[in-house]
Amino acid sequence: MSKTAATPVKFTHIQCGDCPIRHRAVCARCDDSELASLEETKYYRSFEAGQTIVWSGDRMDFVGSVVTGIATLTQTMEDGRRQMVGLLLPSDFVGRPGRDTAAYDVVATTDLVMCCFRKKPFEEMMLTTPHVGQRLLEMTLDELDAAREWMLLLGRKTAREKIASLIAIIARRDASLKMADSGGSVVVDLPLTREAMSEYLGLTLETVSRQISALRKDGIIVIEGKRHITIPDFERLLEEAGDDSDGGFLV
Amino acid sequence: MSKTAATPVKFTHIQCGDCPIRHRAVCARCDDSELASLEETKYYRSFEAGQTIVWSGDRMDFVGSVVTGIATLTQTMEDGRRQMVGLLLPSDFVGRPGRDTAAYDVVATTDLVMCCFRKKPFEEMMLTTPHVGQRLLEMTLDELDAAREWMLLLGRKTAREKIASLIAIIARRDASLKMADSGGSVVVDLPLTREAMSEYLGLTLETVSRQISALRKDGIIVIEGKRHITIPDFERLLEEAGDDSDGGFLV
DNA sequence: TTTGAGCCTTGACCTAGATCAAACAATGTC
DNA sequence: GACATTGTTTGATCTAGGTCAAGGCTCAAA
DSSP states (O other): OGGGGGSOOSOOOSOOSSOSSSTTTSOTTOOHHHHHHHHHHEEEEEEOTTOEEEOTTSBOOEEEEEEESOEEEEEEOTTSOEEEEEEEOTTOEESOTTOOBOSSEEEESSSEEEEEEEHHHHHHHHHHOHHHHHHHHHHHHHHHHHHHHHHHHHHHOOHHHHHHHHHHHHHHHHHHHHOOEETTEEEEEOOSOHHHHHHHHTSOHHHHHHHHHHHHHTTSOEEETTTEEEESOHHHHHHHHTOSTTTTSOO | OGGGGGSOOSOOOSOOSSOSSSTTTSOTTOOHHHHHHHHHHEEEEEEOTTOEEEOTTSBOOEEEEEEESOEEEEEEOTTSOEEEEEEEOTTOEESOTTOOBOSSEEEESSSEEEEEEEHHHHHHHHHHOHHHHHHHHHHHHHHHHHHHHHHHHHHHOOHHHHHHHHHHHHHHHHHHHHOOEETTEEEEEOOSOHHHHHHHHTSOHHHHHHHHHHHHHTTSOEEETTTEEEESOHHHHHHHHTOSTTTTSOO
């Protein structure tokens, strides 16, 4: 997810019209006639925190993007081991054109609003409106980069580095929305439970808890409550994360 | 990489003309005039086993696809820890349109021939020839699926399951090319050193070696030399890999 | 004001895989 | 034929993170 923030966000949704966020700025290249067919099939869906949106293997006849809230993509093995493979924040795209079955569980981690399109008309529109496909390619390439950074994290980082990385990733994505650094220190509210973090990081929730405590004891982060985190020195956090330099954020 | 083989291969390269493999079947939808501009900038490059094609961070002014041989994408941390994030077999695409710097080390694992295009003209052609972009989107979505399966492997599988998975993945990709199963048993030549396997799997090379020995002792695989593997019962291997059922291969 | 359900923390212990070390096999070079 | 070199195997030991278990905190329902 980390490099996504590095690319300038011009128009983030593949959607249009009256969406609550990024209203009207959605697609600079669309004229109204091109958008008409999309408008017709667009609809919103709301989900409560914890609700499963689709189960892996289920038929999925829509695509869409997150408007508000957070969703996750998760894979499960027969014996119950779970690995998160996607973390969807506002503006992220869900679903795969050209496939009618969900490959992963999609779960709303917080209360969630999605902007959806029926898949069939969306696919047709992709054929007639090339730049939507181009935009989707761009977004997919970003996701692939994020997945590859994630693979480095899963395969080679220590538990401590994993936690530091996750906090940095969330802080970075957050900051790109609300730019809330008051004098060098960055503030984040973790939108995930310890368990969800463990599924993201390929750890147990106990290890997540212990490493968060360790980072707190070492002054890398300051915690109020369970989820509200202040990062006094972001550079220091990035060092703990084992990322080379800034990961494309500062600078 | 695994699900890639599941989607029917219609025309695999984004390339055309006189490529050694899949010659002429490359792009059913292209007419000659559309391909002309690509032909102009197309060229082949050969690399020896072990040679680094591009270093992460280097300028990369071409895109291309593997014609013969195998290449890897690898990320490296400052202290030298390495994680493979891409395994490129013949027909796989290399490079990212819209970015001029390599994000990963690209290394030829075997002797390698690539079919390359200068990036600038390729990008221009993507704008004028939409279905090339569409094909690229399809390939990128496949890669993203593969990356996500890989994440499950890295985050949740045991060393034994990782090895079994890797052998299955390679066998599957191999089989889709040469369909070499003689009476239920499948034969593979591992195109990777133990070290490369360890970089793929997020393990040490010693653990890779030990687990291969263990699978051999248990009769899951039969080895001649170091690299030549016979799989007497592919289903059994898949069970060891912890994949749900067949992973989209048999059936 | 209890009770209970989620979510989180911490401790004690254990094990899968890492690390360190030695040696072997195949290949090429002088 | 001696000898590096590269890839691999195997053994002995160590440790990061998993597992099992007990509580603690918070909020909401009864």
